[in-house]
Amino acid sequence: MAKESLTITDNRTGKLYEIPINYGTIHSTDLRQIKVHDDDFGMMTYDPAFMNTASCKSTITFIDGDKGILRYRGYPIEQLAEHSTYLEVAYLLLNGELPNGTQLAVWEKDITAHTFIHENVKKLMEGFRYDAHPMGMFISTVAALSTFYPEANKIFDAPTRQKQILRLLGKVPTIAAFSYRHIKGMPYVYPNDNLSFIENFLTMMYSIGSPNFKPEPVFERALNILFILHADHEQNCSTSAMRNIGSSQVDPYSAIAGAAAALYGPLHGGANEAVIRMLDHIDDIKKVPEFIAKVKNGEGRLMGFGHRVYKNYDPRAKVIKKLAYDVFEVTGKNPKLEIALELERIALEDDYFVKRKLYPNVDFYSGLIYQAMNFPMEFFPVLFAIPRTAGWISHWQELLMDPDQKIARPRQIYLGKEARDYVPISKRK
Numbered sequence: 001m002a003k004e005s006l007t008i009t010d011n012r013t014g015k016l017y018e019i020p021i022n023y024g025t026i027h028s029t030d031l032r033q034i035k036v037h038d039d040d041f042g043m044m045t046y047d048p049a050f051m052n053t054a055s056c057k058s059t060i061t062f063i064d065g066d067k068g069i070l071r072y073r074g075y076p077i078e079q080l081a082e083h084s085t086y087l088e089v090a091y092l093l094l095n096g097e098l099p100n101g102t103q104l105a106v107w108e109k110d111i112t113a114h115t116f117i118h119e120n121v122k123k124l125m126e127g128f129r130y131d132a133h134p135m136g137m138f139i140s141t142v143a144a145l146s147t148f149y150p151e152a153n154k155i156f157d158a159p160t161r162q163k164q165i166l167r168l169l170g171k172v173p174t175i176a177a178f179s180y181r182h183i184k185g186m187p188y189v190y191p192n193d194n195l196s197f198i199e200n201f202l203t204m205m206y207s208i209g210s211p212n213f214k215p216e217p218v219f220e221r222a223l224n225i226l227f228i229l230h231a232d233h234e235q236n237c238s239t240s241a242m243r244n245i246g247s248s249q250v251d252p253y254s255a256i257a258g259a260a261a262a263l264y265g266p267l268h269g270g271a272n273e274a275v276i277r278m279l280d281h282i283d284d285i286k287k288v289p290e291f292i293a294k295v296k297n298g299e300g301r302l303m304g305f306g307h308r309v310y311k312n313y314d315p316r317a318k319v320i321k322k323l324a325y326d327v328f329e330v331t332g333k334n335p336k337l338e339i340a341l342e343l344e345r346i347a348l349e350d351d352y353f354v355k356r357k358l359y360p361n362v363d364f365y366s367g368l369i370y371q372a373m374n375f376p377m378e379f380f381p382v383l384f385a386i387p388r389t390a391g392w393i394s395h396w397q398e399l400l401m402d403p404d405q406k407i408a409r410p411r412q413i414y415l416g417k418e419a420r421d422y423v424p425i426s427k428r429k
């Protein structure tokens with residue numbers, strides 16, 4: 001029977017080491033025994049950007065990048081997108097099982113009860129410039145929530161922790177909608193407890209004075225599906241940031257603000273905004289070949305393409321691409337769709353992209369839908385942050401319960417100066 005271990009020979013000393021293998025990995029601290037001299041620190045691994053490092057064990061989300069598989073707690077994303085709702089998926093991510101009827105009703109009621117934000121939080125938001133980026137407003141305002149709920153740092157007290165989770169899920173759509181109204185110079189629309197989660201969000205975003213505002217049902221369904229697709233994605237950059245910050249045992253509001261800051265980057269959650277700017281820049285389907293040539297020449301990237309894990313079509317992009325046509329039925333086709341389809345057609349045939357396994361990811365088509373639904377481009381990363389809040393807090397909670405985890409503190413390879421004495425300024429060149 002093959003042994004679940006590695007035998008390592010250190011050619012510097014001729015010594016042999018037996019390193020156990022668990023879950024297809026080796027525990028990197030097992031390498032510390034590999035030394036030349038007894039007082040050596042011992043062997044480390046070097047893994048910038050964590051290309052090949054598992055930072056945790058998790059039971060929340062499973063991705064198979066080669067097969068294009070994504071499952072939340074074992075349920076395929078395609079089935080959840082078709083049959084579930086965002087709040088039901090948030091419950092699943094946090095609790096591990098789909099809720100029964102009573103559990104879902106209580107869950108929805110509890111979150112609805114936390115959609116209001118303190119009037120002083122609203123006043124704080126009014127201090128932003130008229131043209132502040134809504135993602136900057138989102139990050140700062142979520143961080144400020146930690147000053148309104150100081151008890152949130154009792155992170156190991158389950159009822160207190162659960163209350164912050166309900167507050168976060170309930171308040172992030174309100175903060176998002178208020179940031180939109182702020183940049184539009186429009187009065188804020190308060191949450192309405194009689195509306196469903198998505199209906200309430202769209203009403204806070206778009207109702208103008210009329211008490212009978214009713215969001216377009218196709219938009220409501222589309223946003224539910226988009227929120228489900230964006231809810232979690234295992235150890236992506238922002239979720240890793242959430243775990244890293246959470247490992248210091250700070251309150252969840254401060255940790256979420258840090259995670260949202262990571263998501264804001266154009267290589268991560270800012271990509272859907274970058275896709276639309278790229279399509280605007282191309283502007284004409286006839287210019288696609290010229291743009292592709294520039295990308296292949298290393299002049300910029302095909303935004304919305306490529307993924308650290310998916311080396312096949314992102315399963316979420318498939319669902320979103322189909323959903324786009326449902327939305328365009330109502331809104332009329334986004335003229336940029338043709339350019340996007342031509343970019344995809346060429347990229348899926350062109351060896352440069354095929355060799356690098358660059359396929360459309362979740363961000364490639366989502367921006368087209370958001371734009372068709374009248375969301376401004378700078379609001380797109382906020383539409384990513386709202387649902388990903390469920391994923392961030394699920395991983396945060398899992399981290400707190402994990403006996404393997406402690407404060408994150410990686411090591412480094414030091415290549416700086418050796419010890420040297422201070423030089424008085426009079427003696428410096």
Ligand code: SDX
Pocket residue numbers: 232233235236237266267268269271295300301302303304305306307308309356358361362363
């Ligand atoms: C999200 O991690 C997650 O799960 C993220 C996410 C989630 O749900 O949380 O899925 C959400 O962030 C989706 C990704 C959105 N970002 C973009 O669409 C931006 C464009 N894509 C990339 O910049 C890139 O593909 C990344 C950042 C997504 C992944 O980058 P990697 O894995 O670090 O790959 P790399 O930068 O090392 O690139 C490998 C090669 C390079 O070429 P060579 O140096 O080998 O010649 O592929 C090239 C890159 O130049 N490449 C691209 C490209 N992406 C990679 N070339 C052109 N266009 C691209 N989009």
